[in-house]
Amino acid sequence: MFPETRLVLIVSLIVACLLPLLGDRYFRLVEQKFTKFAQRRTAALVVMFFGTIAVRLALLLKIPVPVPFVHDEFAYLVQADMFAHGHLAYPAHPMARYLETFYVNFTPTYSSMYPPAQAAVLALGQLLGNPWIGVLLSSAAMCTAMLWMLQAWIPAQWALLGTILFTLRIGILSYWMNSYWGGAVAAAAAALVLGALPRIIKHQHWRDGLLMGIGAFVLANSRPLEGVILCIPVAVVMFVWLVKRRRSGRTLPVRSVMTPIAALLTLTVGFTLYYNWRVTTNPFVVPHAIYIKEYMSVLPFMWMKPLPVKNFSNPQFHAFFDGWVPEQYNGTWADAKRITLSKIWAFRHFFLGWYLCLPLLAIPWVVRDGRVRFLLIAVVMCGVGLLAVVWFLPHYAAPMIPAFLAVLIQCLRHMKQWKIRGYVIGEGFCRVIVLLALAVSMRDFRYAIHYPFEQPLFDHWQPHNWPRAEITEELQKEPGEHLVLVRYPADHDIHMEWVYNAADIDRAKIVWAREMPGVDLGPLLSYYRNRKVWEVETDSDDVPVSPYVPKKTTAAETTSELVDSKGENVHE
Numbered sequence: 001m002f003p004e005t006r007l008v009l010i011v012s013l014i015v016a017c018l019l020p021l022l023g024d025r026y027f028r029l030v031e032q033k034f035t036k037f038a039q040r041r042t043a044a045l046v047v048m049f050f051g052t053i054a055v056r057l058a059l060l061l062k063i064p065v066p067v068p069f070v071h072d073e074f075a076y077l078v079q080a081d082m083f084a085h086g087h088l089a090y091p092a093h094p095m096a097r098y099l100e101t102f103y104v105n106f107t108p109t110y111s112s113m114y115p116p117a118q119a120a121v122l123a124l125g126q127l128l129g130n131p132w133i134g135v136l137l138s139s140a141a142m143c144t145a146m147l148w149m150l151q152a153w154i155p156a157q158w159a160l161l162g163t164i165l166f167t168l169r170i171g172i173l174s175y176w177m178n179s180y181w182g183g184a185v186a187a188a189a190a191a192l193v194l195g196a197l198p199r200i201i202k203h204q205h206w207r208d209g210l211l212m213g214i215g216a217f218v219l220a221n222s223r224p225l226e227g228v229i230l231c232i233p234v235a236v237v238m239f240v241w242l243v244k245r246r247r248s249g250r251t252l253p254v255r256s257v258m259t260p261i262a263a264l265l266t267l268t269v270g271f272t273l274y275y276n277w278r279v280t281t282n283p284f285v286v287p288h289a290i291y292i293k294e295y296m297s298v299l300p301f302m303w304m305k306p307l308p309v310k311n312f313s314n315p316q317f318h319a320f321f322d323g324w325v326p327e328q329y330n331g332t333w334a335d336a337k338r339i340t341l342s343k344i345w346a347f348r349h350f351f352l353g354w355y356l357c358l359p360l361l362a363i364p365w366v367v368r369d370g371r372v373r374f375l376l377i378a379v380v381m382c383g384v385g386l387l388a389v390v391w392f393l394p395h396y397a398a399p400m401i402p403a404f405l406a407v408l409i410q411c412l413r414h415m416k417q418w419k420i421r422g423y424v425i426g427e428g429f430c431r432v433i434v435l436l437a438l439a440v441s442m443r444d445f446r447y448a449i450h451y452p453f454e455q456p457l458f459d460h461w462q463p464h465n466w467p468r469a470e471i472t473e474e475l476q477k478e479p480g481e482h483l484v485l486v487r488y489p490a491d492h493d494i495h496m497e498w499v500y501n502a503a504d505i506d507r508a509k510i511v512w513a514r515e516m517p518g519v520d521l522g523p524l525l526s527y528y529r530n531r532k533v534w535e536v537e538t539d540s541d542d543v544p545v546s547p548y549v550p551k552k553t554t555a556a557e558t559t560s561e562l563v564d565s566k567g568e569n570v571h572e
Helices: 003-018 024-038 041-058 071-084 117-128 131-153 156-171 184-203 206-220 224-247 254-280 287-295 315-328 333-352 355-367 373-388 394-416 426-450 466-477 522-527 555-566
Strands: 109-112 482-487 510-514 532-537 545-547
Touching: 024 041, 024 156, 041 131, 041 156, 071 109, 071 117, 071 131, 109 254, 117 131, 117 184, 131 156, 131 184, 131 394, 156 333, 156 394, 156 426, 184 206, 184 224, 184 394, 206 224, 206 254, 224 373, 224 394, 254 287, 333 355, 333 373, 333 394, 355 373, 355 394, 355 426, 373 394, 394 426, 466 482, 466 510, 466 532, 466 545
Parallel strands: 482 510, 482 532
Antiparallel strands: 532 545
């Protein structure tokens, strides 16, 4: 927190403490009108969905449709292209050695390593005109589902307030909306599960059972590990409720609740097995497991010791998997402590900032609050699960965010009741926190408008590989089909990859392939002999694309190539 920010916070809290009724008349007028609208629950949901879309579309002139840059984004977009063309995967490509890239499996099929839900949303967007349309719709659906979930746990006006704060901070400005990485899909699914739970217990309506099942299905296909952790306490509560209902002599809600949930869970298992079979040829092996076995030396969980590096002959893979990846976690307690602290900081920075941390001071009151104690337990369980995994980015926490947001707003409600010797201070504190949070959101909006290609809430590397996007646009205008050979310098940034292709590689207008030292390009050039061949030297000042000129092969290079082709450590 900057010194001036600290000063604003301290002064504001002191004023709220000394003059808790300052501006009370105007605050109450706004709060009454806000409460009156929030109690029109369906209208609030409709406004939230279309309002999120309208605000983001209004910003398009200043914050354009995002261009993919990160490995994960390209892997999701490749997967989306497959789905949009009616395929779950494509056969292994004969030229895979030259086309191989990050987070995409090339054996036993050409497919992404990721679960399919995020790519399915991007595929819908692609069919509508642009994959980002899927991101826009899923983000709006997330904010709406978040409000629907909160309406079931806390009063309507608090539910709407919490959703507005979340939408301004995460739903519109963050990389969940402004990239292809995801986050919104899993968060929306978790909100459906948690929002359906109290409604099922109270009303036993088939719609809520169906929505819970849909939420569980999407969680299993977006963030399966975190989704399972979230669903465990939900399943326990449902089981206890059914047992109590049976013992009290009341009939079980078989048709209205149990049947739709059982049907969706059966569909979830069946689809997962079928998807795995088509992608990995084994119903019980997920694509991510194939990728980890093939490439990774750092395993997913903190208690797993890192494996020896794979020694790739591909220089970019060697730098990434044999260099950068092992540096992230070495299996020691010191490294585990460092990663844990970095996760907590990243979570706080992305979801809360500083002002929204203050309501958490009321956690002791929430612990004693039976209304949301279940949600607090769910947050703790999901948090432990996140800490057990080596890797962390904010969208990994998406399944726990609806429960966390409900706990946060409940903390704010308890804070509002704070008194010191009968002197009300909590109401002033709450108003200060909300006003400061809104002010920070407005500041972030201004920042995003002035710096549209940066992420104000995401303190993480975000490479911007503009030359690749520009070359792609240039070659799309050229007649015929193209093969682009990418040549990397020795000091190339491994997070700025160039070689990503469409789903149906051989029918794509542009095919990207990599040059590798000592590897003959003859088979690749022969395979794509009907394409115009270009070469790109990355990391140069202007990164020009020019017609390919074959290099003369020296005797030493030929010998090196023969050794590589027979070596056991070469990844083909």
